[in-house]
Amino acid sequence: MLTTGKAILDVANEHGFAVPAFNISDWAMFKGIVEISEETDAPLIVAIHPDEVAHVGAEMIKGIVERAHRSSVPVAIHWDHGATYDQMLQAFQFGFTSVMLDASTRPFDENVAISKKVADSAHVLGVSVEAELGTIGANDSYAESEGTDTIIYTDPDDAVTFVERTGVDSLAVAIGTYHGFFPKNRKPELKLDLLKEIKSRVRIPLVLHGGSNNPDDEIREAARIGINKINISTDIKVAYHNKMREVLGTDERLREPNAIQPECIRAMQVVAAQKIELFGADGKGSLF
DSSP: OBOOHHHHHHHHHHHTOOEEEEEOOSHHHHHHHHHHHHHTTOOEEEEEOHHHHHHHOHHHHHHHHHHHHTOSSOEEEEEEEEOSHHHHHHHHHHTOSEEEEOOTTSOHHHHHHHHHHHHHHHHHTTOEEEEEESBOEEOSOSTTOOOBSSOBOOOHHHHHHHHHHHOOSEEEEOSSOEESSOOTTSOOOOOHHHHHHHHHHOOSOEEEOOOTTSOHHHHHHHHHHTEEEEEEOHHHHHHHHHHHHHHHTTOTTOOOHHHHHHHHHHHHHHHHHHHHHHHTOTTGGGGO
16 A cells, blocks of 8 residues: 555554664565565555665656555655755655655754755645754765764754744654664664653654664664654665675576575565564554
């Protein structure tokens, strides 16, 4: 069932769990993620970064939308970390049902202005909008790894003002995560008290970007007390491609994707299923 990010996240917000937003970069990954979501009866947000959109092409987006319509669980197609209004227009044309406008590194008033502009346009079309306030750390240069060298934590007062002035449907907050792997010289630690304060004052669904090396018990608690969407990219891609390296080994005769990819997909699905359970999303498809 194809639906919007708002339709999915409002239910997650009401029932106190988080929905995984899995970043995919090819059809095999997408197919595997949809199948494990259906198997665990978990709502799904398929996240695709602009660089990934350019890689897979508009034609594959059409296939993703078609498959989402046939899914037994609710699926939203999410444009991840869009940087410009023009990119949002492209996402609307391609059939995305949810978009993220990331202007978090801009001055506050500029972030408000462009986020409101996107929300006003998207809502006319029935598309959901996520924005970001504060900045996530960045530890590499891959597609979904936008951020800063240091984390700028979300200010609760600013969050209240931002949501009121923009009308966005969900808000990505900075509470102690990095895109990519967490720096080895720093201890991963979520500011759960900060999350509680933001959630007590901002009632819309909150989003967590990053988190590859944050402890599972912190992630589980974050989903319980206020985070309703968690982006997962590094963990599933590492599992997928590590298994691919293992499968390929030194056998130069291996060349057919249908002989190489199945084990890679299964390795990715093991990680995805663990995240689904960790976030409390398993079995929640019945809520829709």
